Amino acid sequence: xxxxxxxxxxLYINLKKGDILNKFNKVRVPILVISDIILTNLSFIVGxxxxxxxxxxxxxxxxxxxDNYRNTAIIITIIYIVTFYFFKLYNSLWKYASVNELVSIAxxxxxxxxxxxIYGKIFMMPLPRSIYIISWxxxxxxxxxxRFSFRVFxxxxxxxxxxxxxxxxxxIVGAGSAGAKLIKEMQKNKExxxxxxxxxxxxKYKKGKFINGIQVLGDRNSISRVIKQKRVDEVIIAMPSxxxxxxxxxxxICKKAKCKVSILPGVTDMLDSISPxxxxxxxxxxxxxxxxxxxxxxxEIAGYLEDKTILVTGxxxxxxxELCRQIANFKPKLLIIFDVYENNAxxxxxxLKFTHPDVDLRVLIGTVRDRARMExxxxxxxxxxxxxxxxHKHVPLMEDNPQEAIKNNVFGTLNVVQCADKYMAKRxxxxxxxxxxxxxxxxxxxxxxxxxxxxxMDKRSKTEFVAVRFGNVLGSNGSVIPLFKRQIQNGxxxxxxxxxxxxxxxxxxxxxRLVIQAGAMAKGGEIFILDMGEPVKIVDLAKDLISLSGxxxxxDIQIVFTGLRPGEKLYEEVLMAEEGLKKTAHExxxxxILSDIDYDVLFNQIQGLKDVVNKEPKEIKEAIRRIVxxxxxxxxxxxQCAD
Numbered sequence: 001x002x003x004x005x006x007x008x009x010x011l012y013i014n015l016k017k018g019d020i021l022n023k024f025n026k027v028r029v030p031i032l033v034i035s036d037i038i039l040t041n042l043s044f045i046v047g048x049x050x051x052x053x054x055x056x057x058x059x060x061x062x063x064x065x066x067d068n069y070r071n072t073a074i075i076i077t078i079i080y081i082v083t084f085y086f087f088k089l090y091n092s093l094w095k096y097a098s099v100n101e102l103v104s105i106a107x108x109x110x111x112x113x114x115x116x117x118i119y120g121k122i123f124m125m126p127l128p129r130s131i132y133i134i135s136w137x138x139x140x141x142x143x144x145x146x147r148f149s150f151r152v153f154x155x156x157x158x159x160x161x162x163x164x165x166x167x168x169x170x171x172i173v174g175a176g177s178a179g180a181k182l183i184k185e186m187q188k189n190k191e192x193x194x195x196x197x198x199x200x201x202x203x204k205y206k207k208g209k210f211i212n213g214i215q216v217l218g219d220r221n222s223i224s225r226v227i228k229q230k231r232v233d234e235v236i237i238a239m240p241s242x243x244x245x246x247x248x249x250x251x252x253i254c255k256k257a258k259c260k261v262s263i264l265p266g267v268t269d270m271l272d273s274i275s276p277x278x279x280x281x282x283x284x285x286x287x288x289x290x291x292x293x294x295x296x297x298x299x300e301i302a303g304y305l306e307d308k309t310i311l312v313t314g315x316x317x318x319x320x321x322e323l324c325r326q327i328a329n330f331k332p333k334l335l336i337i338f339d340v341y342e343n344n345a346x347x348x349x350x351x352l353k354f355t356h357p358d359v360d361l362r363v364l365i366g367t368v369r370d371r372a373r374m375e376x377x378x379x380x381x382x383x384x385x386x387x388x389x390x391x392h393k394h395v396p397l398m399e400d401n402p403q404e405a406i407k408n409n410v411f412g413t414l415n416v417v418q419c420a421d422k423y424m425a426k427r428x429x430x431x432x433x434x435x436x437x438x439x440x441x442x443x444x445x446x447x448x449x450x451x452x453x454x455x456x457m458d459k460r461s462k463t464e465f466v467a468v469r470f471g472n473v474l475g476s477n478g479s480v481i482p483l484f485k486r487q488i489q490n491g492x493x494x495x496x497x498x499x500x501x502x503x504x505x506x507x508x509x510x511x512x513r514l515v516i517q518a519g520a521m522a523k524g525g526e527i528f529i530l531d532m533g534e535p536v537k538i539v540d541l542a543k544d545l546i547s548l549s550g551x552x553x554x555x556d557i558q559i560v561f562t563g564l565r566p567g568e569k570l571y572e573e574v575l576m577a578e579e580g581l582k583k584t585a586h587e588x589x590x591x592x593i594l595s596d597i598d599y600d601v602l603f604n605q606i607q608g609l610k611d612v613v614n615k616e617p618k619e620i621k622e623a624i625r626r627i628v629x630x631x632x633x634x635x636x637x638x639x640q641c642a643d
Contacts, residue, residue, distance in 0.1 A: 029090050033081065035146050040080045041073060043138035047131040068125040076116045080139070083112040089143075105144045109136055167195045169231055173223070173250055174238035175201035175209075175216050178264055182238050183212045197230040220250055227257045237263040255547045300520040304385060304427060305330040311383035311425075312337055313368055313416060314390030316344025319431055322512040323387050324348055328356040335359055336381055339390070340367040368412035378423040385519070386420050388413060389431040391447065398443040399566040402620040403613050409446035410453075410606060417453055421461040429519040430454050430467040432527070437469075438630045441566075445624045445631040449606070451527055452627075456599035458525040466522040468515045470530040472503045480538060484545045492557040494542045497564050502535040518589050527595075531588040602627070 048069065052061045084090065087108035113136045120126040170186075172179050179199060186194040198217040201207075206216045217226050226232065235254045237247060247263065254261045310327055314320040315337030321344070324337055335352075339345040342365050349363045362381070366373040368390045391409050392398055398405040413430070420428045432451055435444030454465035472480075487494045506514075511530070518528035543553040551557045564570070582591050605627045612623045625631045 032090055032146070036081060036084060036143055037077055039142040039146070040077055040135075040139055043135040043142065044069060044073070044076070044127075044131065046138060047134035048127075050134055051128055051130050065127055065131075068120065068127055072116075072120055072123070072125050075119060079115050079119065080109075080112040083108045083115070084143075089147075102144050102148075105147070106140055109140045109143065113139075167193050168233040169197045170194050171198055171200060171223070171226055171230065171232045171235045172196060172214070172238050173200045173220070173235060174242075175199050175203065175206050175211055176239065176241075178240050179238035180211050182236065182264065183214055187212065197232060198226055200226065220253060223250070223253050224257045227254070227259050232259055234260045234262060237261065240264055251548075255544070258547070258552060261548055301516055302330050304520055305332055305516070307331065307333045308384040308426075309334040309381055310336065310385050310387070311377070311381070312387045312389060313339075314388070314431075315339050315363075316341055316346075316348055317389060318508055319511060319515075320387070320389035321348040322508045323389060323515065324352060325355075326509075326512045326516055327387075328352055328359045332359065334362065334381065336362045336364060336377070336383060338364045338366060338368075338377065340365065367408075368416050369407055371415045374415045374419045378419040378425075382423055382425075383420075384426045386416065386425050386428045387431070387515070387519070388416050388428065390416075391431070391450075393433070393443060395435070395441050395443050396565045398446075399441055400617075402442045402617050402624075405442045405446045406609055406613050406620065406624075409443070410449050410609065413450040413453055414606060417457050417465065420463050420465075421457060425463050427519060427522055428454065428463055428465045429515065429522070430465070431515065432467045432469040434469060434471040438632075439628065440632055442621065442624065445628045448628045448631070449624070452595070452597050452602055453606075455525050455527070455595050456597040456602050460599055464522045464524040466519065466524065467527045468518045468530065469527055470506060470511055470514070472505050480541065481545070484542055488546060488549050488551070488557055493560040494546065494557060495560050495562050496539050496542055497562055498570060499539055499561055500537070501539075501564070501570050502537045505536055505541075506530070514588055521589065521591075527592045529590045529592060531590065 048061050048065060087104050089104060089108060113132050117126070117129070117132050172183060179201075183196050183199075186192065186196055196214050199211060199214055200218060200220060200223055201216050202219045204219070207218060209216050223235070227235070237250055239247065251261055251263075305327060310332045312320050312323050312327070312335070315324050316339035320337075320339070324335060325348075327335060337345055337348060345363050345365060349361065352359060352361055364377060366377070368374060368388075390412060392405050417428065430450055433444065433447050435441065436448035436451055437444075439445040439448055451467045451469075454467055457463075458465040484494050514530045518530075521528070539559065542559055546553040546557045546559075549557075553559060609620075609623055609627075612619050621631075621633055625633075
C-alpha cells in the first residue's frame, strides 16, 4: 500500500513540474512489471484472507496453505508475468488502454490462473479452488485499473500544466461510420485536445441517439444554435460521401456562425487504416465552390492514353504534375515528365513511384526553349501524345520581362509543336488560359499566339493539335490563395488589388481531368473551353479564407486594396467574340469555331519577333500587337488601357 501511496505522491509532484509523461514513458515497462508482481502476490494473499476469514471452521489461515503459497509464490509470479508478456500487455501504450486491452488482461489472467492451479496440483502444493477464483478477479481489477489510470493522469497532466485552451469544443457533422470513428479516436487521444460536445445529422431518426457516448443534437438547421449554446470552437464535417454542394451549404452555415470549419477527405481516402483524426484538414476555397466531381468518359480517355508514350512538358508545375497523376491512372506505356526545374520534377517523380510503381516513368530536365534538346527527346522516345504545360504565366512579371515571355511561351511552344509534327505524334494538347482572350498583358498575348500556332499547324500536319482554355486554378503556384493564406498566418493585412476584380476559378484536379477529357475529343484545330462556372470576386475569396481561418474580416484581419497591377484587368473572358461557342458531348466542355490562320504568314510574323526580342519592352509589345490585333496594353487601371 505504501508503494502506491508513494507512486501517487510522485505523480502529483511531477505533474506540476510538467515532465511526468516523459519520465514515465522511459520507465513504463519496469513500473508495469513491478506493479504486476506486487498486485499478483497481493491478490493471492487477500484471497487467502477472504477465504478463511469468513469460514466458521477456521480462526486463522491454515499453516498448510501458507506454506504451500510461500513455496509456490515465485513460480506463480513468473507464470503470470510470462503470460502477460506473451499477451503483449507490456507493449501496449497506456494512452490507448481500452476494451481490447481489458479483454487481453482477462484472457492472460485466466490462462495464468489455470496454469498456477495445475502447477500446484502437480507438485502437491495446491491452494483451495476458491482462492484461485478470488485472486483471478482481483488481478483483473487491479492490473486493468493500473493501465486505465494512466488515461486519467494524461488528462490531469494537460489541465495542470495550465493549458486552458488545450481542449477545443468540437461539433461533429455526420453521424455515419466516419463520424463515429472520428469521435472514438478523439476520445482515445485526449492529448490532441478535442472535446466533442455533440453531433449533427439530417437523419431525423438519429436525433437524440448516442454515438460513442455523444448525443445527436439535431440537423443542419440546428448548427448555429448548438455553436452558440455549446460554445463550439470548431466544426468538423465528417461526411466523406456527401456531395460538394451539400458540404458547401454546411460550410456556409458555419461561416455565418463565425466558427472555424474543418473537414474529412473524400470516401476513397477513408478506406485505409490511417486514423481519421490525422485526416482532418482545413476547409479550402475549393470546398466553397460547391462544384461536383468531374465525370470522365473512361473508355474514351483510355483509348488515347493507355499503352501509349505520353510527354508532359512543364510536368513538375501545378497543372503539369496533376496531369501526370491523372495520366498515370490510365496505364501509359511510358510517361515522360519534362521540366526545367529539377526540384519540382523530383517531387512528382518520387510521388508517382510510390503511388504508381507499375508505371514506366522518365524524368527529363531541360527547357522547351532549347530546340536541340527537344529534338533529342522526340527522336529518342517518339511520344504518341504531348501535353504542353510549360509556360511563364505570372502576369506582372511578364510585363516587366516581355522578352522572356516570348522566348518561353512563343518560341518554346513553336519548338515543341514542330517536333511533334516532325516525329509524328498522334495528338498535341496545349494548356492555354482565359487571359488569351482580348489580352491586356504580355502573358495573355503570348498564349494567344500559342493558340494560333497550334490552329495553323493542325491544317498542315497529321498530328491533331488542340488547345484547352481555362481560368485561374485554385492553389496553383503564383495564385492568390497561397498568398492570402500566408498573409492570414502573419496576422494580415490581406491585399486585394481592386474591390471589383473577379476571376473564373477551378480546382487543379478538376482542370487536369477536363484537359484529359478534352484531349480525347480532339479532331484537330479546336480550342476547347472549360465551363468555369460563375466568376468569383477576389475580395470575396479573401473574406472566405479569413472566415474559414476562424477570424472576422475587417476586424481581426484587415483587407487592403492596393490597386490594379500592370497588365491586370478587372475581369477575364473565356471566349473571343468571333469564335462562337458549340456544345460537346461533355457538359463541362465547349469548343470554339475553328479559326482560319495561315501557318506561313504566322511563322514569318513569329520570326520577326526574333528581331525585337532583345529590344525595349515598348517595341516588343508593339510587335506582339501586330500578331494579336485584339491585344491592348493595360496600365494601372482598366480605364487607362490603350487601344
